[in-house]
Amino acid sequence: MTLKQSLGVIGAPIAHSLSPLLHEFIIRQYDLPFTYSAYHVEKESLAEAVYGAQALGFRGLNVTVPYKKDVMSLLDEIDEFALKVGAVNTILFSEGRITGYNTDVFGFLHSLAVENVSLSDRDVVLLGAGGAARAIVLAAKKGGARSVMIYNRTYEKAAALAEKMGCVAVSQDYFTAIPDHAVIINTTSVGMHPNVNASPLPQTLFRADCLYIDIVYNPQNTLFLQYATHAGAQTVGGIGMLILQGILAMEIWSGKSIDLQQNFGALQDLLRRALGAQ
Numbered sequence: 086m087t088l089k090q091s092l093g094v095i096g097a098p099i100a101h102s103l104s105p106l107l108h109e110f111i112i113r114q115y116d117l118p119f120t121y122s123a124y125h126v127e128k129e130s131l132a133e134a135v136y137g138a139q140a141l142g143f144r145g146l147n148v149t150v151p152y153k154k155d156v157m158s159l160l161d162e163i164d165e166f167a168l169k170v171g172a173v174n175t176i177l178f179s180e181g182r183i184t185g186y187n188t189d190v191f192g193f194l195h196s197l198a199v200e201n202v203s204l205s206d207r208d209v210v211l212l213g214a215g216g217a218a219r220a221i222v223l224a225a226k227k228g229g230a231r232s233v234m235i236y237n238r239t240y241e242k243a244a245a246l247a248e249k250m251g252c253v254a255v256s257q258d259y260f261t262a263i264p265d266h267a268v269i270i271n272t273t274s275v276g277m278h279p280n281v282n283a284s285p286l287p288q289t290l291f292r293a294d295c296l297y298i299d300i301v302y303n304p305q306n307t308l309f310l311q312y313a314t315h316a317g318a319q320t321v322g323g324i325g326m327l328i329l330q331g332i333l334a335m336e337i338w339s340g341k342s343i344d345l346q347q348n349f350g351a352l353q354d355l356l357r358r359a360l361g362a363q
C-alpha cells in the first residue's frame with residue numbers, strides 16, 4: 086500500500102472551507118497518494134504550524150485568509166510570480182525546502198477560459214484595492230486587458246495600488262460613462278456570506294452590455310451578480326476560480342498535469358451543493 090502524504094489548508098476561520106471537499110474529490114479522481122484536511126491556526130502559531138507540517142512530512146499546504154502575506158517570511162523560496170502578487174496561497178515541502186506559490190491568478194484566468202470568457206482587449210474595472218485586487222490586476226494584465234481601472238470605497242487606496250501596478254484609479258462617476266462592453270470585477274468581500282444583502286455598486290450603475298465577474302463564491306449568486314443579471318448582463322461567479330486555484334495547487338504537489346476542464350462541471354455541482362447545505 087502506498088503511504089499517503091498529508092496536505093491541508095491553514096487559515097482563520099477555516100471551519101467552512103470548501104478546500105477539503107474540493108481536494109478530496111481531486112485526490113480520489115486521480116488516485117493521488119494524499120490526504121487533505123483543514124486546520125484552524127491562530128496568528129501567533131503560524132510559524133509553528135508551517136514548520137510543524139514540514140516536520141510531520143506534509144507534502145504541502147494551502148494558505149488562506151488572513152495569512153497569504155504573513156506566511157511569506159517563513160519560506161525558503163518564493164516563486165517569482167507569487168512575489169509579484171505579494172501573496173502565497175500554496176506551499177510545497179520538498180527536499181528540506183519550503184517553497185511558496187500563488188495559484189489564485191492563473192486559477193482566475195483559467196476559470197474565465199473554462200467559462201468561455203476573455204479579458205483580451207477589454208476595458209477592465211476592478212472594485213476594491215486590497216490584496217485580492219492586486220492579484221486580479223495582474224490577472225487582467227496577463228489576460229490581455231486593454232485598460233485596467235481601479236475603483237475603491239477609499240479612493241486613496243485605489244490611487245496607491247494603481248500607481249504601484251501601472252493602472253488608473255477612478256471615482257464612482259466613472260461608472261456613468263464606462264466604455265462599452267467593459268468588464269467589471271468585484272474583488273472586495275462585499276456581498277459575502279453572511280452580509281449577503283450588500284453590493285459594491287448601486288443597482289442603477291449596472292448595464293446590459295458589460296460583463297460582471299465576482300470572485301466571491303459564497304453565496305454563488307451574490308447581490309452584485311443578481312443586479313447584473315437583472316440588467317441583462319453576462320456574469321461569472323467565484324466558484325470556478327476556487328476550483329482552478331485548487332487544481333493548480335494539486336499539480337504543484339503531485340507533479341502531474343491535471344486536465345483543467347475534465348472535472349469542472351462535477352466539482353461545480355459538488356461545491357454548489359455544499360454551499361447550499363451550509
Ligand code: ATR
Nearest residue numbers: 213214215216217218237238239242272273274275
Ligand atoms: P483582500 O486581501 O481580501 O483584498 P483587504 O486587503 O482587506 O482584503 O481589502 C478589502 C477591500 O474590500 C478593500 O478594497 C476595501 O475597501 P477600503 O479600502 O475602502 O477598506 C473593500 N471593502 C471592504 N468592505 C467594504 C464595504 N463595505 N464597502 C466597500 N468596499 C469594501
